[in-house]
Amino acid sequence: MAERFSFSIAATDGKARTGTIRMMRGDIRTPAFMPVGTAATVKAMKPETVRATGADIILGNTYHLMLRPGAERVARLGGLHKFMNWNRPILTDSGGYQVMSLSELTKMSEDGVEFQSHLDGSRHMLTPERSMEIQRLLGSDIVMAFDECTKNGATREEAQASMERSMRWARRSRDGFDSGKDHAARAALFGIQQGSLDKDMRAASAKALIEIGFDGYAIGGLAVGEGQEAMFDVLDYAPGQLPADKPRYLMGVGKPDDLVGAVERGVDMFDCVLPSRSGRNGQAFTAQGALNIRNAKFAEDLAPLDENCACAVCKNHSRAYLHHLIRAKEILGAMLMTEHNIAYYQSLMAGMRGAIAEGRFADFAARFRADYLGSNGAD
Structure with a gap:
């Protein structure tokens, strides 16, 4: 029987690593770039064409799919893989970043984020538990914990509060994911490190995530306007704060030279809209x-x-x-x-x-x- 999730490192060269993530829907060779299929499509490409380029996995977006066509509808139609005719792994982001960046009249609380749809103005509430439910309905293979993407330029106090809230949400995401036993038996859950550009905050975030326990760990809160030099400064230490035997995923990155520099610093997975949008x-x-x-x-x-x-x-x-x-x-x-x-x-x-x-x-x-x-x- 195929494995739910495993990660093996075949070789290292400095901090750079190459290996394989094994999942029920297929292997993912790392370092890996995931084309972004925001609304159940990599824009302007057929799924078979995406695969022919060498992509092992694509990314879907919780925020966009919950609004249109709706996670419950996708589930009724057989799940995201069947819906878009992609039979390999899909990673879904939690929706947190899009809620913060695209929505009007956003109201954040300890429970989650209430927001107004950018499509029709309707009101919605996204919590860690609802994010896990949506990703379960979509049939995601790699589920991302619900977090708050700390804004670039946040004060130390704001960044600290944001990071700590994300860690509380990470615990709730873990519990929510585990409650969907059938899905949890065939999918993986990744936690997301936050902490802005502060080494100590990132260390505290990593420690909290490791205590909860995840299949993989993402580095969040970068590529939000801080510039490549500042991003690389964080990547000089952030990957090393995360478990060496788990995949490390840098979210939302980036330009080709960003990818080379991040792999050089120990990152294994990437996604970005840049190649398709450009x-x-x-x-x-x-x-x-x-x-x-x-x-x-x-x-x-x-x-x-x-x-x-x-x-x-x-x-x-x-x-x-x-x-x-x-x-x-x-x-x-x-x-x-x-x-x-x-x-x-x-x-x-x-x-x-x-x-x-x-x-x-x-x-x-x-x-x-x-x-x-x-x-x-x-x-």
């Missing part, structure tokens, strides 16, 4: 840096987006054609650009996994930075 808006990620396909210089450029990319888009379509599609606002342009970007991210993760396994990650990272950051492809 693709729809005409930005392609390549080994030589990001390029804006809208630029007039690509109008008659017959080269692929990236000479070194093996994806179907680069094999079959020119920069000139993609330039035309995006400028003409053709739907196919968004589809092809997104497919390339997701494939590039998956290729980057595969390259890092191979480099770690072969003990050459430092050389890989140096070469990546020379090519990617040393270019002016975005011009």
Whole structure:
């Protein structure tokens, strides 16, 4: 019988690790990048195309799915995997970040967060228990604890109060998850470390989460406007505060150079809307840096987006054609650009996994930075 959840590390190189998460719906190779399927779709991509890029797992969003089409409806229709025709693992975030960032008239209490839908103005209450229930109804494979994402620029007192509330909610999330015995028998639960940019607060958060006990641990409260240098300062110590034998997931990150720097510091899992959102808006990620396909210089450029990319888009379509599609606002342009970007991210993760396994990650990272950051492809 397939395992509910396990994590094994195959090799390390400095702080960087490569390994495998094993779950009932399939293995997840780490370091892993999870394409974001906010509303039961990775925008502009078919599920089989997402899988063909090399993705082992995708992310769904509790907040958006609870509002539309509704978690109970998804459950009646057979669960999120059947609903969107994705038969591999799905991680669902808890909804906490979106409640804070997208909703109007938000009212927070110890119980949870009352908020107004950004869709129709209806009022809702999201608590740790309700978040666990929604993720159970969706059929999530990796469930995220409900937390408060501490805002960038919070005072020390605000950050401390926010972190401590998140730890109380983490305990309630654990209890709520465990109460759904059938789902808990086949899914995993991750806790989320908070503490803003403060090392001691992050240590206290990690200690509280470890005492509760989770299958994996996320580093939350970063990529919220603090900048890469400040984020890396936290990542210099935060992963080491979490258990070495569990996956470490950096939420909402990020640009290709963010991913390389975070893997260098011991992170195993990532998600971000950037490759899909950028693709729809005409930005392609390549080994030589990001390029804006809208630029007039690509109008008659017959080269692929990236000479070194093996994806179907680069094999079959020119920069000139993609330039035309995006400028003409053709739907196919968004589809092809997104497919390339997701494939590039998956290729980057595969390259890092191979480099770690072969003990050459430092050389890989140096070469990546020379090519990617040393270019002016975005011009």
